[in-house]
Amino acid sequence: xxxxTQSSRYLVKRTGEKxxxxxxxxxxxxxxxxxxxxxxxxLRLIYxxxxxxxxxxxxxxxxxxxxxxxKERFSLILESASTNQTSMYLCASSHSxxxxxxxxxxxxxxxxxxxx
Amino acid sequence: xxxxEQNSEALNIxxxxxxxxxxxxxxxxxxxxxxxxxxxxxxPVFLxxxxENEKEKRKERLKVTFDTTLKQSLFHxxxxxxxxxxxxxxxxxxxxFQKLVFGTGTRLLVSP
Numbered sequence: 001x002x003x004x005t006q007s008s009r010y011l012v013k014r015t016g017e018k019x020x021x022x023x024x025x026x027x028x029x030x031x032x033x034x035x036x037x038x039x040x041x042x043l044r045l046i047y048x049x050x051x052x053x054x055x056x057x058x059x060x061x062x063x064x065x066x067x068x069x070x071k072e073r074f075s076l077i078l079e080s081a082s083t084n085q086t087s088m089y090l091c092a093s094s095h096s097x098x099x100x101x102x103x104x105x106x107x108x109x110x111x112x113x114x115x116x
Numbered sequence: 117x118x119x120x121e122q123n124s125e126a127l128n129i130x131x132x133x134x135x136x137x138x139x140x141x142x143x144x145x146x147x148x149x150x151x152x153x154x155x156x157x158x159x160p161v162f163l164x165x166x167x168e169n170e171k172e173k174r175k176e177r178l179k180v181t182f183d184t185t186l187k188q189s190l191f192h193x194x195x196x197x198x199x200x201x202x203x204x205x206x207x208x209x210x211x212x213f214q215k216l217v218f219g220t221g222t223r224l225l226v227s228p
Contacts, residue, residue, distance in 0.1 A: 004159075035218075040124075042220035043160070043205070058215070090159050104150060105216060107159030 003027070004108035006091050012114045019078040021111050023091030031094045032074035033105065034058075034066060036087040043090065049074055081115045088112050118143040122206060122219040129196055129226055137191040137222045139206035144217070146208035149182055149189050154203045154221065163204075164191075196226045 007022035025032065033048040035058075045058030047066040055066050063085060067075045074093075078085055089112075092105040119142040129135050139149070148167045152160035166173040166182045166189065173180045179192040193200050203223045207216040 040220060043207075043218040045215065045217075048215060092159070104162035104165060105160075106162070110157070110159050112157075 004091055004093055004106050006089075006108040006111050008111050009109060010112050010114075012116065013078075013081050014116055015082060017078075017081045017115075019081050019113065019115075021076040021078075021089055021091075021113070023074045023076070023093075023108055024072055025074075025093040025106070026072065027093070027095075027106075028071065029093035029095050029106075030071075031096070031103075032068065033092040033094075034064070034074065034076045035090045035092065036060070036085075037090055037110075038087050046076065081113075083115050086113060086115045118217075120144070120206065120208065120217060120219040122204075122222045124220060124222070126223040126225055129224070131197060131226055131228050133196055135193040135196045135200070135224055135226070137204050137206075137224065139189040139191070139219055141187050141208060144187075144208055144210065146210075148209055149180075150207045150216065151178075151180055151189075151191050152205040152207065152218075154205060156203075160205055193224070196224075198226045198228055200224060201226050 004025045031050050034046045035043045037043050044060050049055045049068045065077045088110050090110045091108040094103040094105045121140045150165045151163045154160040164180045166180045177194045181190045203221040205221040207218045210217045
């Protein structure tokens with residue numbers, strides 16, 4: 001079974017702090033994604049990566065950065081946390097870049113981040 | 117503008133009945149569409165994928181249809197059970213590079 005793990009289930013940080021959210025997948029997947037989920041807005045893509053050291057902006061990248069130094073690990077960084085970044089953060093992975101394969105995404109359990 | 121719409125109101129049905137959830141989209145031309153289940157406090161779990169050239173897909177008690185003319189997908193759960201209670205998300209591909217756009221989901225409540 002594919003397993004996607006996230007470093008924390010719950011996190012409370014103060015405004016202005018630098019925050020690191022870690023995600024690890026164990027199935028050698030090429031693609032990894034970071035989403036945030038807010039009531040009424042659904043899942044929104046922050047960044048994704050289709051290879052080591054590669055990253056692409058999603059729909060809402062402002063205020064975030066990412067790092068992918070190893071294939072299995074994808075980190076989301078909030079350089080200076082703000083209260084509007086309070087949200088559920090979900091990491092996902094999928095197998096291949098090949099558009100014809102249409103792979104499903106496997107999600108981690110999520111990190112509920114509160115910024116006070 | 118581009119939109120994916122799912123009924124934001126919860127769907128309440130009785131055990132044993134068929135649940136039908138709707139996903140409508142505007143200004144997308146997806147090559148495929150996916151459905152996920154999400155339980156409270158957990159990440160979504162993949163259920164089914166249907167391609168643009170497929171009218172219908174089945175998996176056990178689940179059935180998905182995809183009408184590219186109507187720009188709509190229907191998700192059916194037959195013989196529903198209380199354990200089917202969850203939020204169901206539809207997602208379609210955007211740009212074709214494994215990048216999905218998700219609807220906001222519909223909450224399904226199946227009562228005994």
